[in-house]
Amino acid sequence: MEYSHHETPPIKELEKLLYGGKRSGNHMDEVWPNLFLGDMCVANDRFILWKLGITHVLNAAHGKMHCQGGREFYGSAVEYYGVPADDSTAFNLSVYFQPCADYIQEVLNCLGGVSRSASLVLAYLMIHQYFSLLDAVKTIKQHRWIFPNRGFLKQLRALDATLCPVK
Incomplete structure (x- = not known):
């Protein structure tokens, strides 16, 4: 079924869209100009971040196991913003949509994964680039496989409804 960019598809349709298509094996992909979405391997490697010119990190797994990120870890070379999200x-996660979208808007460089950080990048595209949820998902999926969990999808649908109410 096709949906217009002003309609929010049901969660099953979003999951179907998210499950299909390209599944990147990359640790990081540029999903929007100067906006990178990556995993823990890249976030935990200061040399790769330096080599890529990454100056800001939004970490959706702040304080979680296997997460080295933090101001102490990155030092003065990288500006750090941590979100203590559970997948x-x-x-x-919706309480972080606006502040993280605003942070991304300010710095336009970000690292993340496939669920938490992907949800925050989707919220950024919806809030600051005026994408519908469906268009934001399609845009990121052109570059990287993402799969926000059902709870985050429900919250993104609610955001979509407030940003693009059905007329």
Whole structure:
């Protein structure tokens, strides 16, 4: 079924779209000009970040196991913003949509993964680039495989409804 860019598809349709298509094996991809979405391997490697010219990191797994990120880890070369998100359907990631979208808008450089950080990048595209949720998903999926969990998808759908109310 086709949806217009002003309609928010049901979660099953979003999951179907997210499950299909390109599955990147890359640790990091540029998903928007100067906006990178990556995984823990890249976020935990200061040399790669320096080599790529990454100056700001938005970490959606702040304080989690295997996460080395933080101001102490990156030092003065990288500006750090941490979000202590759990990748669970019960976690309320929506409280971070606006502040993280604003942060990304300010710096336009970000690292993340496939669920938490991907959800925050989707929210950025919706809030600051005026994309519908469907268009934001399609745009990122052209460059990287993402799969926000169901709870985050519900929250992104609610954001989509507030940004693009059905007329």
